[in-house]
Amino acid sequence: MKIEKMIFATGNEGKMREVRMILGDLGAEILSLKEAGIQAEAEENGTTFEENAVIKAKEIMEKTGALVLADDSGLEVDALNGEPGIYSARYMGHETSYHIKNKNLIERLEGKTGEERSARFVCAIAACFPDGRVLTTRGTMEGQIGYEEKGENGFGYDPIFYLPEYQCYSGELPLEEKNKLSHRGKALRLMKEQLEAL
Numbered sequence: 001m002k003i004e005k006m007i008f009a010t011g012n013e014g015k016m017r018e019v020r021m022i023l024g025d026l027g028a029e030i031l032s033l034k035e036a037g038i039q040a041e042a043e044e045n046g047t048t049f050e051e052n053a054v055i056k057a058k059e060i061m062e063k064t065g066a067l068v069l070a071d072d073s074g075l076e077v078d079a080l081n082g083e084p085g086i087y088s089a090r091y092m093g094h095e096t097s098y099h100i101k102n103k104n105l106i107e108r109l110e111g112k113t114g115e116e117r118s119a120r121f122v123c124a125i126a127a128c129f130p131d132g133r134v135l136t137t138r139g140t141m142e143g144q145i146g147y148e149e150k151g152e153n154g155f156g157y158d159p160i161f162y163l164p165e166y167q168c169y170s171g172e173l174p175l176e177e178k179n180k181l182s183h184r185g186k187a188l189r190l191m192k193e194q195l196e197a198l
């Protein structure tokens with residue numbers, strides 16, 4: 001089935017840039033919420049990334065009757081029992097800057113070194129079809145919380161997410177490189193395969 005058009009239900013411009021680059025070769029028109037002129041109202045009250053991704057996609061699918069995809073993602077820090085996890089966007093309040101959130105996470109890991117600083121980004125992608133079908137995929141990217149903020153690329157927690165294998169911070173990666181390694185890149189490529197197989 002050739003997909004002509006979809007809505008990607010996010011208000012996060014950083015995500016949207018990555019989504020466009022990764023799903024570009026599907027050849028479908030991809031509208032953000034803003035471009036579709038829709039406001040999301042559903043509460044992200046699920047208990048998992050997948051549940052929240054489905055909540056966001058389903059709400060907009062029901063409003064529009066279109067194929068709608070959504071992303072729910074976050075940062076899990078092992079030494080903090082997986083915090084901030086599904087609450088990553090809301091951590092310390094929605095209005096708090098990432099500079100402050102990032103500084104706070106670094107402070108909370110004071111005294112920890114190497115593997116004790118392990119963390120991962122998680123991304124769940126949901127696709128909700130007007131006929132009720134739902135697909136979900138998940139991708140992760142393993143790393144560590146660094147000791148400082150580095151890099152101007154990406155968004156959110158990228159400046160403190162250190163990738164030991166590549167000896168750099170996620171915030172230092174050009175977008176194409178981040179997309180090759182990232183939680184979102186992996187989850188979106190799995191979704192793309194499933195959509196292409198329909």
Ligand SMILES: O=c1[nH]c(=O)c2ncn([C@@H]3O[C@H](COP(=O)(O)OP(=O)(O)OP(=O)(O)O)[C@@H](O)[C@H]3O)c2[nH]1
Pocket residue numbers: 009010011012015044071072073074075088089121154155156157158159182184
């Ligand atoms: O540095 C980062 N690089 C990433 O690649 C990344 N992916 C997720 N996150 C964090 O997790 C929250 C998602 O929360 P979230 O899924 O509710 O999204 P959101 O509220 O920003 O937008 P929406 O899609 O819900 O409209 C984001 O805001 C960020 O704090 C990331 N941080």
Ligand SMILES: [Mg+2]
Pocket residue numbers: 044089
């Ligand atoms: Mg959100």
